[in-house]
Amino acid sequence: MASSLTKDSPGAAAEDTAFFGHPRGLATLFMTEMWERFSYYGMRALLVMYLVSGGADAATGSQGGGLAMTAATATAIYSVYVAMVYLMAMPGGWFGDRVWGARKTVMIASFVIVVGHLSLALPGQVMFFVGLGLVAIGSGLLKANISTMVGHLYADPKDVRRDGGFTIFYMGINLGAVVAPFAIGILGEKVNWHLGFGLAALGMALGAVQFLFGSRHLSQESSRVPNPLSSDEKRAVVTKALLGVAVVAAFYLLVNFTGVFRLTLNWVLVPIILAGLLIPVAVLVKIKRDKDLSGEEQTKMTAFIYFFAAAAIFWMIFDQGASTLSLFGDSKTERNIFGWDMPNTLFQALNPGFVMLLAPVFAAIWLALARRNREPSTIVKFAIALGVTGASFFVFLIPMGLATGGTKVTMWWLVLIFLMHTVAELCLSPVGLSLTTKMAPAKYASQMMGVFFLAVTAGDSVTGMLAVAGVDLNSSGVVVFEAAAAALAGVAIYLSRNKVRGLMGEVR
Structure with missing residues (x-):
């Protein structure tokens, strides 16, 4: 698994153009991430439907063999799972930096994910929760380190291919996410749940094997432990x-x-949810109170908290696409397309598909506006994202009102909502990642990306807490509350734009 030394020098790296003009190692990381996202999004598409299958909240005529849970419990479990994936990104980065190095951590994480999906493929509630925990741990370990290795491929800071390399890598994420519902989703929903989970294991196994054999093309830097433990x-x-x-x-x-x-199950869910709410707050407080930070870094961290809170509210609604919206689509939408009854899991292909279509359009729009000196500031983009997110749940009220007394509504309402979520995501997620790298204090430069991911943990933990408390997330009152919260947060952050800009210093 050792890399050729000739590929580790900046000059040699610049000459390595084997993968669409980029280093050959990018293909290895592209495929690993694609298969990991294939397994993650495929399993995620099935998760809530499997949990309610066989119970009172399952759709009429749905496949049996699930865990017969209520919609509230299923949503809580799903929210905790997603929160844990992003919470584990922080210790995942720590293992890469201080114990194993990025390459070894990703290899271990890949096999942990495979074992997790294989556990899900076995019947039984105990194996299900073991598998869910292993997938969350493995995904966190992998997520924190694989992007770091993409950066290692471009050893020369002046290598102009770096941004393009990350763009290609990002396409691998969405390619895996788009394909997963068509393969894992349909197999699990229409044939057998456990076969679907098994296919997720096979996909990740393929990713792990090709990473094992392709890792010789990675930078030697990826094998180094930057700050080993004494x-x-x-x-x-x-x-x-x-x-x-x-x-x-x-x-x-x-x-x-x-x-x-x-x-009961709540004895497990509630402590994890509380950790998902308290840990992000504790991390932000710890960094904010660090006396080693300069005055400028302190003010930037104050600005960062505004963006963090906005992102948490966004993810609280966005991640309900595979829970609240999935349950609604399963039982209350008419999905007949020219005589074909579309599987409910295919709704989960909409967001990554829209991202692949719209990301180049948004990039072109921002560039065109920048040339005219009219590009919205980061704070305004976040306000737009929250406004669109809130509007999407106001739109959700329409099909909810129509789907009464056993009446099913057209699936195109959900298509519109997923489109709105994607527009909001493109205004917030890539912008937020870029912003985080610019505003990170020097002392926390390698950790701040994990801190930004904690916004996902916080948002999903709020959803999980509501579900555990027995709140019906498919009720109009809750949907109005969430929509209003996002819209009001968007207005508030827009009205605070001048104050936040002042705190951001030279960052825009």
């Missing part, structure tokens, strides 16, 4: 980890055997 630090980490495991085990054993409380 012997004392290793002992301290192991001691703290064992202590944490012991405390958690003792708590649940106490709950289970004393009989004072009945051990």
Whole structure:
């Protein structure tokens, strides 16, 4: 798995044009990410439907064999799962930086994901939750390190191919996400749930194998541990980890055997949800109060908190595409297209498909406006994203009002909502990632991307908490509340644009 030394020097890297003018290693990372996203989005498309299958909230005539849970419980589990994937990105980055190096961490993560999907492919509730946990851990480990390795391919800071390389890599993400519902989704929904989960395992296994054999084309930098733990630090980490495991085990054993409380699924979900809400806040407070930061870095962090809060509200609504919207589409939409009954899981292909179609259009629009000195500032783009997101759930009220008394509505309402979500995403997600790299304090330069991902954790944790509390997320009152929250947040951040710009310094 060692890389050729000739490929690690800046000069040699610049001469490596084997993959569409880019280093050969980009093909390895492109395919790994494509297969990982294939497995992740395919399983995600099935998750909520599988959980409610066989129960009272399943669609009429749907396939049996699921876990017969309520819609509220299924939504809570889905939200916790997504929150954990992004929460694990921070320790994933830590393992890459201090324990294994990026390349080894991605290799280990790939096999953890494969084992997780294989566990999901086996019947039984225990294996299901084991599999879900393994996929979340593996996805977090991989997500934090694979993008870092793309950067390693371009050792020369002046290599003009860097941005183009990340664009190609980003297309791999969306290609896997688009294909997954057509393969994993249809197989799981229409044939057998566990065959669908098994296909996700096969996809990730293909990604892991090609990464294993293709990693010789990666930069040697990807194998290096940038800041390895000392012997004392290793002992301290192991001691703290064992202590944490012991405390958690003792708590649940106490709950289970004393009989004072009945051990239910909420005993697992609620602590994770609370962690998903508290950890992002704790991380932001820790960085904000760091006395090593300069005055300029402190003010930029204050501005960053505005963007973080806006992103959390956005993801709270956006990620309901595979839960709230999926459940509505499953039972209350008419999906007949020229005599073909479209599987519900194919709704999950809309967002990545729209991203692939619209991302070049948005890039061209921003560039054209910039040439005229009329491109909206980052804060205005975030305000637009929140406004469109809020409007999408106001639109959602229309089909909800029409789908009463067993009446089914046309599927095109959901297509419109997913389109609106994609427009909002393109105004917020890539812009937010770019902004994070510009505003990161020097001390936290490699960690801030994980901090921005915590906005996803926070947003999904809010959804999970509502679901655990028994709130019907498909009720008009809740949809109005979420839509109004996003719209009002968009207005508030727009009205605060001058203040935030002042805090951002030279960053725009």
